Amino acid sequence: EVQLVESGGGLVQPGRSLRLSCAVSGFTFNDHAMHWVRQGPGKGLEWVSSINWNGATINYADSVKGRFTISRDNAKNSLYLQMNSLRADDTAFYYCTRSRGTPGPLDFWGQGALVTVSS
Amino acid sequence: QSVLTQPPSVSGAPGQRVTISCTGSSSNIGAGYDVHWYQQLPGTAPTLLIYVNTNRPSGVPDRFSGSKSGASASLAITGLKAEDEADYYCQSYDSSLTAYVFGGGTKVTVL
DSSP states (O other): OOEEEEEOOEEEOTTOOEEEEEEEESSOGGGSEEEEEEEOTTOOEEEEEEEOTTSSOEEEOTTTTTTEEEEEEGGGTEEEEEEOSOOGGGOEEEEEEEESSSSOOOOEEOOOEEEEEOO | OOSBBOOSEEEEOTTOOEEEEEEOOTTTGGGTOOOEEEEEOTTSOOEEEEBTTTBOOTTOOTTEEEEEETTEEEEEEOSOOGGGOEEEEEEEEETTTTEEEEBOOEEEEEO
16 A cells, blocks of 8 residues: 655744655655645645655755755655745645656645644 | 636536636646646545546546646536535646646535
């Protein structure tokens, strides 16, 4: 069974940092590109970042470029999102999701991790 | 402002047919990039509903269908059921932005 499980969310003050993790199982991790997609309260889906199977190709949304860093550890079947200089408008559920290639459909999603940026 | 444009809401009675449009531009759908659709039931994560314009993943009822033409795509739901009440999002890729792009989402209400 394919599983993607996010962790690391929580309440953080503006300007501080947080690191999200996504542990995957049930599929061959290094056969897939991985992505983070977020959804602010009452808002739509917003793509955040993508990383290809070996980490050689990485892209970011303009809204997070220079502040967020995506990475993966294929030996640990894990995806990460380092979020620095957090702002109130970064408050959202952050979903870990995968695709077979880039671009490609996001065919499995985690349950999401809530990040709240507030003083 | 989303790169892909969807109507905020559509509604229909049980058994009826509803369609959701998704309009892009020459750097995304119009450039030939595929369109995918996601369903998000209340309080849950999105799930893939239609991939590569017209294909249904295993387990998705054939009441759901997708189409694409030019710089636009559509999702149709026939034989509308109460369980179809959800938010629906289209998604593609934009070569100018080098980014995955989503529509703003459409809330489907079953009257």
